[in-house]
Amino acid sequence: MGKNVITFDQLTDKIIADFSWRRKELTVLKSKIPNTKNPLQTAMIRATMPLLYAHWEGFVKISLSYYLEYVSNKGLKHDELKNQFVALSLQKKLGTLQENSIESKTQIIDFIFDKASKQSNIPTKNVINTKSNLKYHVLEEILFIMDLKDVYFESQKDLVDDLVDERNHIAHGEHKLVDYDTFIEFHDDIIALMEYLKTKIENSAVLESYKKPAPNTASSQITG
Structure with missing residues (x-):
């Protein structure tokens, strides 16, 4: 496209x-x-x-x-977008993080806050x-x-x-x-x-x- x-x-x-x-x-x-x-x-x-x-x-x-x-x-930056588009932008990285411990869940939260002010990269294929x-x-x-x-x-x-x-x-x-x-x-x-x-x-x-x-x-x- x-x-x-x-x-x-x-x-x-x-x-x-x-x-x-x-x-x-x-x-x-x-x-x-x-x-x-x-x-x-x-x-x-x-x-x-x-x-x-x-x-x-x-x-x-x-x-x-x-x-x-x-x-x-x-x-746009992540903190400018609705959550759905933030999830799309970060989904590839979030998919590599495991959620089976408090430590890993903390890593996910840290990652999200760290990326909040960064420019989004929303995928468009598939x-x-x-x-x-x-x-x-x-x-x-x-x-x-x-x-x-x-x-x-x-x-x-x-x-x-x-x-x-x-x-x-x-x-x-x-x-x-x-x-x-x-x-x-x-x-x-x-x-x-x-x-x-x-x-x-x-x-x-x-x-x-x-x-x-x-x-x-x-x-x-x-x-x-």
């Missing part, structure tokens, strides 16, 4: 471009499916459902990888792992890493899981049919979810949500 997502405009241009071609292709396919039940309708729905899932998984992976690259290229089976619990883990979890995503759990299930039924050769109205719901809801993720990333970049909130100095002052 390269270290080329540095500015907000670069981030949004890439995410919008990725979303747009996926939406266009899915919309074209949807328009070609007959709205009356016949063998062609059945075949096209069965052919399009796996592609709908593929576009959803692909957009999650690509858009969040761009966002991670954007945050990484900020070069972090956004959809596991080729993007169930909601996998999506939830990815959103947590990116500090993007919210109640709307939680409300879409059934949609995300049902799409995976339908894709798997077809991929495994099962003769399980999705009717036209159900397919249209899947299509429209998944595109809406992709658009929500796009907007969520854009807003998080604008608001610098990846940064640790500044301490509230007013509330921390001692009053006599």
Whole structure:
């Protein structure tokens, strides 16, 4: 992917471009499916459902990888970042430290405090792992890493899981049919979810949500 997502405009241009071609292709396919039940309708729905899932998984992976690259290229210090990004930056070193004694746990704490004011080095490769089976619990883990979890995503759990299930039924050769109205719901809801993720990333970049909130100095002052 390269270290080329540095500015907000670069981030949004890439995410919008990725979303747009996926939406266009899915919309074209949807328009070609007959709205009356016949063998062609059945075949096209069965052919399009796996592609709908593929576009959803692909957009999650690509858009969040761009966002991670954007945050990484900020070069912020650890004490300026949310804990998730600090954990990503330090995970390689932390993984070599054992936690089976107070001494080793103390070493971990010392290490973290020592690195607090140092520049981060957030990895961007192989972090956004959809596991080729993007169930909601996998999506939830990815959103947590990116500090993007919210109640709307939680409300879409059934949609995300049902799409995976339908894709798997077809991929495994099962003769399980999705009717036209159900397919249209899947299509429209998944595109809406992709658009929500796009907007969520854009807003998080604008608001610098990846940064640790500044301490509230007013509330921390001692009053006599």
